[in-house]
Amino acid sequence: MAHERDALITGIGLVSCLGATLDAHWAALNDPAGFSPVLDTDTFPPFAVHPMAALDLDKQIPKRGDQRQMEAWQRIGTFAAGLALDSAGVKGDTDLLSHMDMIVAAGGGERDYAVDAGILSGYPKAADPGVFLNERLVGDLRPTLFLAQLSNLLAGNISIVHGVTGSSRTFMGEEAAGADAVRIACARIAAGQGDIVLVGGSYNAQRPDILLHYEMGRLLRRAPFDGIWSRQQSGGGMILGSVGCFLVIESRAHASRRAAQAFAHVAGVRTDRCRREPAQATANARAQIDALRFDPTGSAVISGATGVTAPTQEEQAMLAALGLPVRATATALGHSLEPSFLASLGLAALSVRHGRLFGPLEQAEAPMAGPLNQVLVTSWGHWRGEAAAVLAAA
Amino acid sequence: MKDTDHLGRPVVVVTGMGVITSLGQGQADNWTALTRGVSGVRRISRFPTGGLRTTIAGTVDFIPVENRSGPALAQRLAELVIEEAVAEAAIGRAGDFPGPLLLALPPIELEWPQRLAVAAASGANDTVTYDDLVRAAGQGGFEAFHQRFLFGSVADYLADRFGTKGSPIATSTACASGGTAIQLGVEAIRRGETGAALVVGTDASVNPETLIRFSLLSALSTRNDPPESASRPFSKDREGFVMAEGAGALVLESLAHARARGATVLAVLEGCGEVADGFHRTRSSPDGKPIIACMRNALVDAGLAPEQIDYINAHGTGTPENDKMEWVGVSAVFGDRAGSIPISSNKSMIGHSLTAAGAVEAIFTVLTIQNGLLPPTINYDIPDPALPVDCVPNVARPAIVRHAISNSFGFGGQNVCLVIRGAE
Numbered sequence: 001m002a003h004e005r006d007a008l009i010t011g012i013g014l015v016s017c018l019g020a021t022l023d024a025h026w027a028a029l030n031d032p033a034g035f036s037p038v039l040d041t042d043t044f045p046p047f048a049v050h051p052m053a054a055l056d057l058d059k060q061i062p063k064r065g066d067q068r069q070m071e072a073w074q075r076i077g078t079f080a081a082g083l084a085l086d087s088a089g090v091k092g093d094t095d096l097l098s099h100m101d102m103i104v105a106a107g108g109g110e111r112d113y114a115v116d117a118g119i120l121s122g123y124p125k126a127a128d129p130g131v132f133l134n135e136r137l138v139g140d141l142r143p144t145l146f147l148a149q150l151s152n153l154l155a156g157n158i159s160i161v162h163g164v165t166g167s168s169r170t171f172m173g174e175e176a177a178g179a180d181a182v183r184i185a186c187a188r189i190a191a192g193q194g195d196i197v198l199v200g201g202s203y204n205a206q207r208p209d210i211l212l213h214y215e216m217g218r219l220l221r222r223a224p225f226d227g228i229w230s231r232q233q234s235g236g237g238m239i240l241g242s243v244g245c246f247l248v249i250e251s252r253a254h255a256s257r258r259a260a261q262a263f264a265h266v267a268g269v270r271t272d273r274c275r276r277e278p279a280q281a282t283a284n285a286r287a288q289i290d291a292l293r294f295d296p297t298g299s300a301v302i303s304g305a306t307g308v309t310a311p312t313q314e315e316q317a318m319l320a321a322l323g324l325p326v327r328a329t330a331t332a333l334g335h336s337l338e339p340s341f342l343a344s345l346g347l348a349a350l351s352v353r354h355g356r357l358f359g360p361l362e363q364a365e366a367p368m369a370g371p372l373n374q375v376l377v378t379s380w381g382h383w384r385g386e387a388a389a390v391l392a393a394a
Numbered sequence: 395m396k397d398t399d400h401l402g403r404p405v406v407v408v409t410g411m412g413v414i415t416s417l418g419q420g421q422a423d424n425w426t427a428l429t430r431g432v433s434g435v436r437r438i439s440r441f442p443t444g445g446l447r448t449t450i451a452g453t454v455d456f457i458p459v460e461n462r463s464g465p466a467l468a469q470r471l472a473e474l475v476i477e478e479a480v481a482e483a484a485i486g487r488a489g490d491f492p493g494p495l496l497l498a499l500p501p502i503e504l505e506w507p508q509r510l511a512v513a514a515a516s517g518a519n520d521t522v523t524y525d526d527l528v529r530a531a532g533q534g535g536f537e538a539f540h541q542r543f544l545f546g547s548v549a550d551y552l553a554d555r556f557g558t559k560g561s562p563i564a565t566s567t568a569c570a571s572g573g574t575a576i577q578l579g580v581e582a583i584r585r586g587e588t589g590a591a592l593v594v595g596t597d598a599s600v601n602p603e604t605l606i607r608f609s610l611l612s613a614l615s616t617r618n619d620p621p622e623s624a625s626r627p628f629s630k631d632r633e634g635f636v637m638a639e640g641a642g643a644l645v646l647e648s649l650a651h652a653r654a655r656g657a658t659v660l661a662v663l664e665g666c667g668e669v670a671d672g673f674h675r676t677r678s679s680p681d682g683k684p685i686i687a688c689m690r691n692a693l694v695d696a697g698l699a700p701e702q703i704d705y706i707n708a709h710g711t712g713t714p715e716n717d718k719m720e721w722v723g724v725s726a727v728f729g730d731r732a733g734s735i736p737i738s739s740n741k742s743m744i745g746h747s748l749t750a751a752g753a754v755e756a757i758f759t760v761l762t763i764q765n766g767l768l769p770p771t772i773n774y775d776i777p778d779p780a781l782p783v784d785c786v787p788n789v790a791r792p793a794i795v796r797h798a799i800s801n802s803f804g805f806g807g808q809n810v811c812l813v814i815r816g817a818e
Contacts, residue, residue: 102670106566108503113523113524116509117521117523117524120509120513120522120523120527121520121521123510123513124514130441130444131442131444134442134445134602134606138445138447138606141606141607146607146608146610146611147676147805147806149501149503150501150566150568150805151501151566152501152571152805152806152808153675153805155670156805156806156807159672159806159807160672160673160674160675160807163672164672165669165670165672165807166670167668168567168806168808169565169574169578169808170566170567171564172499172501172502172546172564172565172566173545173546173550174544174545174546176546176561177545180561190585191581193584193585208524209504211528212512212524212527212528213539214540215532216512216539216540217540218532218540219540271560272561273560273561273562381546383541383544385546385561
């Protein structure tokens, strides 16, 4: 039953390898010829990444000075945040934005690869390596790079560029950070601790330091660069993708006062953790689905499965028991850590508004005929964190 | 005391605290040093300082840690302060804390010793590039670095170790992070989601690159001799903050929850205020509006008038800009009383513990109220005529404090103000 403190998604800003608009995403996901991924296999061999589509930055970050103060991950996020505000019809509404709350899920920013390479090359030969490190960092680091790297400065840039200043919080912690950002946004709305929240994150996968990090964990996929589920036959692994996704989540009362059209109703969000001993994540997910009172009739699953074998295969078995059509968004967008759950929610909300699920992304995914009632959105982090949400018609 | 506040929300109380700063480990040692005007700022011995303009910091060097790195030490400090706080609160059972973990944590990335270890494994000779690092990583042996330098691994370890409930939150709002973590805990209790919350701020960021990054922003004091004189909040010759390490943990509970289990209430968290600043990445709006609104929001949230505030625990970093803007804010909010409300900066002694500061200084604010003793602002030798504050110069002073506020303002425009009162 509709309640004035229901959390509605009234704005979506999504940018990825599939494009910079919701229409571009919907079209790519419903290609009559079947889905074909956008992959860059040339830049970071032996790995592939889903590269960010071309963004006309001036449209959302009009001051070139602001663009220069950011690294790519911040530009992607600030751009997507602007799209979400446009989508919700609140861009430039100074008074509303000054009361709007913001929760950003963020990692950190790009390093200066030339500076790092110079230090790594010279350090072993330096007469006094410690002093060499100090002198090179003092001499070579750009002062503004720090601000382009700090986790909370994506939110800072959104405050500066778009004027969202009601409150500003940044959550860190890979996939779980995005899920907890949404959970807390919805909980605040339900409790009357806020009326309208901008929540999102961004990820630049086209970074050697990121690939290094996940290669240290031996978690990256090598060719063939197939879908999340088919990949499980041959060792699994992650293909990362550059993604920015922000949502405007708003109370039903607030949305109706300003006659905003909602994409979907966030009927519930749950997050938890475990040590990932066998079956623990499944137990968490089952408890979440029960608590969410998910109605499987006419429903589908949008999964955030990362491709990493143990959690992906455990989730696959858990989902198989539900017997519903499933889409793994990382096959289409690549895996994007912090914003991955948000992007899944964005695509789920878009599907709910269209009244149908988008097409299969690989052979293992069944087509879905008939109208879409609810979407269960899951996110099991590549290492930790299990989250689930249910989206329904607004 | 009623279980609900002026807005009908559950009253949130503090029932346990734990703290580590450059002054030492535990509430007792810290409070003694803090009220005697002792400085924890010292010459950096952890790494070579040749070629650096700033060679001092409030490091925590007295806590051993295996496989040292920023996150490893931050995690160890958090573990120790949680142990102290949970013991004082006598809450839950070992490994079973009845509420969520809300952790203020600095951003995490691979550090130089680890990056150099991967480079060494690559066997590259003349020039080492990221291609070489990635190739070396692919040969295996660096799995522990992946986990250690995830943004989520410190919070996950602590959640597992102390058995907190649900998904732990790791938050960063720069120098306001500790305040943000407390605010997240207060809000969760007010929503009725939980009867208790474990709130922690921890920071162990004194390494060459982080020090140099702050130095390149001209944020740090370069007054290296003697180290203990470098942090000079509100003084005319202040010239920057001093980086420091530390951690603070607070057990928060609804009053009803605390009373039901017979817990001793240490203080009441009456209100939180928050406003972001969209002016600039490192500077406050020149009109001080966000800082003013932040303090006013906190007072409104607490249901108090400015006249009821007896003490301000300043953000007080000792940078020319911060202290000036904090005074602009305080004088706007408190009007004629601004110059006579005591406002002291713990950072004059412990340095700026960055992510941990909001939690550490909230704890010191509670101790200030409990003990009826205002910690001083040390190194206050030359008053700044532009900042006519009563900063409790150099010597602690007895005072009855009913309601206090604690300010935290961060790079990136994130501001948090807390209102705290004593237990009745």
